[in-house]
Amino acid sequence: MICSFTFAQTNNPSNKAPSSSNTTQSKVQVNQRNGIKAPKKTNSQQSNKGTLADSNKKESAPDYGANNYELRIERGCIRNSFANDKLPSNIGIDNAIFSNYFKNQTSTFFRRTQGFCIPYVVAYGKNNALESLSIMNGFVRNQNSQILTFTPSVFGGFLTQETNLIDQMKKWGELFVPLRDVLYETQRLSDRLPVELAWELNSVVRQIYSEKPNTSDLSDIEVRVIVDFGDRDRWAQIWAVELIDSKNKEVLADAFWLDRNDIPGGFFTSSGESLERSFWTNPLSYRRISRGVGTATVTRKKTTIDPNTSEKVTVNVKSYITHIGIDYAAPTGTPIFSVADGKITYLGYNGGYGNLIVIEHPGNYQTYYAHLSSYNVELQKGGEIRRGMEIGYVGSTGRSTGPHLHFELRKNGIYIDPYSPKNNLDLWTLRNSDAGNFTQNILLLGNILKP
Ligand SMILES: [Zn+2]
Numbered sequence: 001m002i003c004s005f006t007f008a009q010t011n012n013p014s015n016k017a018p019s020s021s022n023t024t025q026s027k028v029q030v031n032q033r034n035g036i037k038a039p040k041k042t043n044s045q046q047s048n049k050g051t052l053a054d055s056n057k058k059e060s061a062p063d064y065g066a067n068n069y070e071l072r073i074e075r076g077c078i079r080n081s082f083a084n085d086k087l088p089s090n091i092g093i094d095n096a097i098f099s100n101y102f103k104n105q106t107s108t109f110f111r112r113t114q115g116f117c118i119p120y121v122v123a124y125g126k127n128n129a130l131e132s133l134s135i136m137n138g139f140v141r142n143q144n145s146q147i148l149t150f151t152p153s154v155f156g157g158f159l160t161q162e163t164n165l166i167d168q169m170k171k172w173g174e175l176f177v178p179l180r181d182v183l184y185e186t187q188r189l190s191d192r193l194p195v196e197l198a199w200e201l202n203s204v205v206r207q208i209y210s211e212k213p214n215t216s217d218l219s220d221i222e223v224r225v226i227v228d229f230g231d232r233d234r235w236a237q238i239w240a241v242e243l244i245d246s247k248n249k250e251v252l253a254d255a256f257w258l259d260r261n262d263i264p265g266g267f268f269t270s271s272g273e274s275l276e277r278s279f280w281t282n283p284l285s286y287r288r289i290s291r292g293v294g295t296a297t298v299t300r301k302k303t304t305i306d307p308n309t310s311e312k313v314t315v316n317v318k319s320y321i322t323h324i325g326i327d328y329a330a331p332t333g334t335p336i337f338s339v340a341d342g343k344i345t346y347l348g349y350n351g352g353y354g355n356l357i358v359i360e361h362p363g364n365y366q367t368y369y370a371h372l373s374s375y376n377v378e379l380q381k382g383g384e385i386r387r388g389m390e391i392g393y394v395g396s397t398g399r400s401t402g403p404h405l406h407f408e409l410r411k412n413g414i415y416i417d418p419y420s421p422k423n424n425l426d427l428w429t430l431r432n433s434d435a436g437n438f439t440q441n442i443l444l445l446g447n448i449l450k451p
Contacts, residue, residue: 071131071430072124073272073439077117077139077448084110084118087135091120095130101158102133102150109148115139121442123272123435132435134443141165147443151436161436168444172226172239177201179221179243183209193227194236196388199337201225203282204241204267207275208253222246226445235341235386237265240445251447258430258438263363264340264387268430270442276428279387280339281418283369283407284328284394324415325368325408332373332403334394338385339367339409340427347381353406354398357391365427368408371400 078091085103088095115138123132134149145165153159181188182205189198205223222244230236237259243252255275259265266276338359345366346358355372357379373395385391396403409418416423430438 070125071272071432071435071438073121073270073442074124075119075121075270075442075446077119079117080113080115080138084113087118087120088133091122093122093130093133094128098130098150098158105150105160106135106148109137109146112144112146113137114142114144119443119448121270121439123430123439125432125435131432132439134436134439136443136448139448141448147440149436149440161440163440163444165444171228172445173229175225175227177223177225178219179205179209179223180218182223183218193225194229196386197227197236197238199388200238201241203279204238204255204275205243207278208241208255208269209243220246221252224447239441241267242447244447254446256438256441256445258434258441260434260437261362263426264342264361264365266428268438270446272430272438274428274430277418280367280409280425280427281326283336283339283367284330284334284405325370325406326419328394328405328407330394330403330405332393332395334403334405335390336369336372336392336394336405338387338389338391340365340387342367342385344379344381344383344385347375347379349397352399354400355392355395356398359385359391363426364412366408366410366413368406368410370406370408371395371397371404373397373403 074091076091078087083090085106086099087106088099088102093099117139119136119139121132121134122130125131130152132149132151134147137144137146143166147163147165149161149163151159151161175192177189177192182201186198186202189201193201201223224240224242224244225238226240228234228237228239237257239257240254241256242254244250245252254270255267256270257265257267266274267279268274268276340359340361342359342361342365344357345360346356348356350356350370353368353370355370355375357369357372357375359367359369361367369392371394372392375392376390379385379391394403394405400406409416411425416425418425
């Protein structure tokens with residue numbers, strides 16, 4: 001087969017999950033589960049701890065500042081030759097034990113190379129330690145494409161994982177959309193992408209495009225998107241985004257999704273830069289933040305006796321308390337979006353919070369959305385939520401002096417300031433343990449760099 005083996009073309013949404021009957025518009029649903037997943041009946045062993053029971057804890061947040069996760073990613077395509085077994089040292093990996101292991105593992109692999117170069121992606125951790133190397137058996141993607149990923153084993157030595165492209169293809173579709181539509185006409189994507197994914201694509205592209213101020217003409221750029229449209233067991237997900245100069249086919253910027261079992265997945269550029277912090281701090285999409293963590297003025301009413309008249313009077317007393325959470329000023333009714341996938345653990349009125357939604361995310365993270373005027377009527381406690389779903393609307397219920405969203409991120413019930421540079425959370429970090437999956441994803445889904 002000579003033609004390039006492309007991803008399934010998805011110029012129309014016909015191969016997506018059918019739209020559910022209860023949708024009012026023809027927008028593509030995020031999967032077959034009617035938008036919002038119903039609660040699973042079997043997981044009632046999940047306790048409520050870490051949500052409201054802990055809401056009054058004012059302990060100082062533990063230090064999540066450990067900065068030892070960050071990876072440096074390099075990629076390229078090295079000329080196919082008789083010396084393929086020396087690939088590690090040829091691309092600068094200085095590790096004799098690994099080089100030997102690599103040679104043993106690839107003796108048959110290199111017999112099936114195709115094309116003139118061997119694409120690779122390598123991830124280095126601290127002190128240039130090798131955290132992952134992925135290689136593909138040729139420049140052209142087709143049904144014979146195979147990827148090997150090498151990672152250090154926790155037991156010492158290394159592990160090899162083999163991935164055949166053909167097994168992975170069914171899951172993903174590829175589509176090309178104009179950059180202008182992604183940035184400014186996002187609603188135009190609604191017949192090709194579920195609304196949450198269109199929003200997510202817009203968010204990703206805004207971040208990676210702004211890094212390229214000298215790309216002059218918007219209309220010359222197209223966006224390549226690799227998307228999994230999901231099924232009844234998993235949410236639809238964008239897996240790769242590339243901004244491509246349509247004249248010279250050069251990739252100007254990119255982002256790749258990384259799925260993780262223990263914590264929520266995230267988007268990272270191919271050089272390892274995280275795009276996640278802005279997702280976790282934008283429950284109103286792109287509204288401006290009026291106030292961060294710090295002191296806030298709280299007005300209390302106090303009844304005193306007027307010394308002149310000896311009558312009871314009520315006066316407003318201003319006091320300062322430490323404000324936990326972030327307040328986003330916005331008009332009543334402004335939609336609020338879930339910042340990440342998770343499960344609703346609280347939905348209802350709660351004292352000073354007013355109308356409150358709490359979402360539990362993998363890794364014992366919780367997000368709080370308070371003072372809401374109303375909720376998305378489809379929500380129910382225990383229901384699963386995807387990032388970007390509309391969950392409620394800005395209001396001023398509870399202890400609030402005007403319409404705004406009060407938002408909190410917590411871990412194990414303890415508040416974390418997502419804006420603090422000290423809080424380099426695993427949520428927005430490429431960890432060493434993520435390296436293998438990440439380098440593999442780039443080779444599976446990304447544009448192949450020519451040597
Ligand atoms: Zn607040």
